[in-house]
Each structure stands twice: as C-alpha cells, then as structure tokens.
Amino acid sequence: MENILAVVAHPDDLEIMAGGTVLKYKSLGAKIHVLVITNGSWISEKGQTMRSINEAKLEFENVSKFMQYDSYEMLNEKTLHIEYKDDLVCEILKRIDFYKIDTIITCWEKDTNHDHFIVSQLAKIAGKKVPRILMGQINYYMNDFLPRNNPCPSSRTSPASPPS
Numbered sequence: 001m002e003n004i005l006a007v008v009a010h011p012d013d014l015e016i017m018a019g020g021t022v023l024k025y026k027s028l029g030a031k032i033h034v035l036v037i038t039n040g041s042w043i044s045e046k047g048q049t050m051r052s053i054n055e056a057k058l059e060f061e062n063v064s065k066f067m068q069y070d071s072y073e074m075l076n077e078k079t080l081h082i083e084y085k086d087d088l089v090c091e092i093l094k095r096i097d098f099y100k101i102d103t104i105i106t107c108w109e110k111d112t113n114h115d116h117f118i119v120s121q122l123a124k125i126a127g128k129k130v131p132r133i134l135m136g137q138i139n140y141y142m143n144d145f146l147p148r149n150n151p152c153p154s155s156r157t158s159p160a161s162p163p164s
C-alpha cells in the first residue's frame with residue numbers, strides 16, 4: 001500500500017475508525033489522503049448548532065496536521081443529508097486518479113448511520129478499479145453486528161451496568 005485515500009463522512013470518522021492503522025501505514029511510507037464528504041457541521045433536532053462549519057474545519061485541520069496526512073479536504077455536503085449522486089462519485093474518482101490510489105479506507109457498508117452508509121456506497125462505486133477497499137467500524141449499531149432475534153446474547157456481551 002503506497003497511496004491510501006480515506007473516504008469518510010465526518011471529520012472524526014477516520015480517527016475513530018482506523019487512526020492507528022493509518023499511523024502504521026504512514027510509518028511504513030504510505031501517503032495518506034483524506035476526503036471528508038460533509039462540511040462537518042452538526043445541528044441538533046431542536047435546531048441548535050452543536051458544531052459550526054468553522055469549528056469543524058478548525059478541528060479537521062488540527063487533527064490532520066497532528067496525524068501528518070499528506071492531503072486533507074472537506075467537501076460541503078450537509079451532515080445527515082448526503083445523497084448518492086454521480087458528482088460525489090466523480091469527486092472521489094478525481095482523487096483516485098490524481099494521487100494514484102491503490103487502497104481506499106472507508107466506512108463499513110452495513111453501518112446504519114445514514115452518512116456512513118452512503119459514503120461506503122460512493123467509495124465502492126468510485127473505487128471499482130482500486131485493488132483494495134478496506135472498511136472499518138465507526139459505530140456499534142451496524143446492521144449485522146448482532147443477530148436481530150437475539151440482540152444481546154450473554155455469551156458475546158454483557159452490559160457494564162444494568163439498564164435504568
């Protein structure tokens with residue numbers, strides 16, 4: 001793996017999902033390019049701004065410098081409203097060609113977060129000629145993580161404290 005493109009929905013997705021993996025590949029000489037599809041802002045269901053676009057940009061820039069990414073960009077899609085559309089596939093394709101990407105890291109395709117799910121679809125379509133697409137877990141609420149008829153089998157997990 002020489003040229004890695006991370007395609008994620010939100011500014012903190014990559015570090016939560018694969019921060020250690022990225023640092024390992026970076027230490028082995030890989031170039032790391034990051035494309036965040038949303039502008040990173042987040043507005044609550046009550047309409048309160050929890051994170052502004054400027055705050056998201058600043059946080060993204062700080063973590064990208066800390067992680068020493070070779071490039072990092074944020075598009076301007078609205079959080080929780082990413083749509084599957086061809087121009088987003090083209091945005092990913094442009095970076096695949098420009099950076100000669102041989103590996104994509106993206107969200108797990110069965111993540112139930114709307115944005116994560118759509119981004120994984122976009123990355124898969126854009127990356128159909130890329131030799132490796134690695135998907136990672138961001139949240140625990142993935143579709144197939146636990147069986148639907150037995151969502152919390154005692155042999156696999158036990159709650160730290162009883163539900164209140």
Ligand SMILES: [Zn+2]
Nearest residue numbers: 009010013138
């Ligand atoms: Zn996310």
